[in-house]
Amino acid sequence: MISHKLVLIGPVGAGKTTAINTLSGSDAVSTDVKASDITGNRKQTTTVALDYGQLTLGDQHHIRFYGAPGQYRFNFMWDVLTSDLAHDANKCILLLDNTRNQPQRDLTFYIDEFSQLIQRTGLLxxxxxxxxxxxxxxxxYQAWIDELGIQADIHFFDARSRQSVLSLVQHALTDRIASDCWTPLLEQSQDMPILASSPDGTPQEPPLLMVNDYLGDKLIMKDSIVDDVMTIKGVEGAVLANDMGDVLTSSLDDPLLEEYIGFMAGMIPAFHATTQFDPAKSILIKSPKGSSINVFIEEDQVLGIIANQRTSARMLKQQVEDMLQWT
Ligand SMILES: Nc1nc2c(ncn2[C@@H]2O[C@H](COP(=O)(O)OP(=O)(O)OP(=O)(O)O)[C@@H](O)[C@H]2O)c(=O)[nH]1
Ligand SMILES: [Mg+2]
Structure with missing residues (x-):
């Protein structure tokens, strides 16, 4: 029996748990818990540790699947997966969700986070x-990966359909498993209905999903982002301002700090106009009080977040981007 290993990575809701569950059925091991954060707008559960599943092709091939949690706050499991459990994986599969606001940012973020693994395994x-x-x-997608100088095949697929997931896995292992080995499984799964239950087997209510039109790289922050951001662990305050420096919404009771963030927001267009640098996307400053000020710039909007110093700017940015999905 020849063994193969695949690692599934990607953002919240991309379908990592669903795909592994679709393939392995009741044998799959998942560590999903009820989503208590913004993820709950999209689906009932989220992975906190990892997913595991397996598949056997006749008596010749045994495939193991490892799924990473999408949320950055569980990224200690990313290290466990890439340096231990699945360090010898044969391929890394990046799953993306076409309804998220910024699939290009997701693509860049996960390719960057898992770059060492991807260098070893290649990418699908x-x-x-x-x-x-x-x-x-x-x-x-092809243009974006060309821009990154990465080689990868890209496929649309449905993580709820066994046939669709099987053909994705077939592509991932195309240089290791002959295509005729897949024929019996693909034929058996032809008439299988789309999976309609959650990983623990309970029937799943289809979420009422509001999907925005695809806006390219534009991201619009609503006033409610300030309240949402305040629910992130380590966040002490948040301000939404425009690029003229006007504060639009704020949770701060420190007018000086508010003014300071507004001032920085107002500086940004002038800074772009007078330098040849690409527009800044984020700025991190240590505040006089020992916290950090994280400023995220989106076209004509600026979100300033005061957080304690243990909160990484990268984690904050990803959590904010997750919060801007599916609202
Ligand atoms: N309509 C549609 N729904 C899909 C498709 N693929 C997956 N889904 C649904 O999308 C959701 C994916 O959720 P999960 O599998 O939990 O996502 P995940 O990648 O494991 O997310 P985290 O564990 O939170 O990182 C499920 O509700 C699936 O039923 C698809 O192609 N079309
Ligand atoms: Mg999951």
């Missing part, structure tokens, strides 16, 4: 939810 990209929103297209 599977994009779910294209039945809900067809844009961005495969051509968009």
């Amino acid at each position: 990209i599977g994009v779910t939810q294209s039945d809900i929103r067809s844009e961005p297209s495969l051509a968009h």
Whole structure:
């Protein structure tokens, strides 16, 4: 029996747990808990440790699947997966969700976070939810990976359909498993219905999903982001301002700090106009009180977050981006 290992990575809701569950059924091990954060807008559960599943092809091939949690706050498991459990993986599969606001940012973020693993294994990209929103297209994804100088095949697929997941896995192991080994499994799964239950087997209510039109790289922050951000552990205050430096919404009771963030927001367009640098996307400053000020810039909006120093800017940014999905 020849063993193969695949690692599934990608953002919250991309379908890592669903894909492994679709393949392995009741044998799959998942560590999902009820989503208590913004993820709950999209689906009932989220992975906190990892997913595990396996598949056997006749008496020749045994495939193990490891799924990472999507949320950055559980990224200690990313290290465990890449340096231990799945350090000898044969391929890394990046799953993306076509209904998220910024699939390109997701793509860049996960390729960067898992760059060492990807260098060893190569990369395959599977994009779910294209039945809900067809844009961005495969051509968009191709252009983005070309820009990153990465080689990867890209496929739309549905993590709830066994046949669809099997053909993705077949692509991932195309240089290791002959295509005729897949025929019996693919034929058996032809008439299988789309999976409609959550990883623990309970029937799943389809979430009422509001999907925005695809806006390219534009991201719009609503006033409610300030209240949402305040629920993140380690966050002490948040301010939404425009690029003129006007404070739009704030949770701060420190007018000086508010003014300071507004001032920085107002500086940004002038800074772009007078330098040849690319527009800054984020700025991190240590505040006089020993916390850090994280400023995220989105076109004509600026979100300032005061957080304690143990909170990493990278984690904050990803959690904020998750909060801007599916609202
Ligand atoms: N409409 C549609 N739904 C899909 C498709 N693929 C997966 N889903 C649904 O999308 C959701 C994916 O959720 P999970 O599998 O928990 O996502 P995950 O990647 O494990 O997320 P985290 O563990 O939170 O990082 C489930 O509700 C699936 O039923 C697809 O192609 N189309
Ligand atoms: Mg999961």
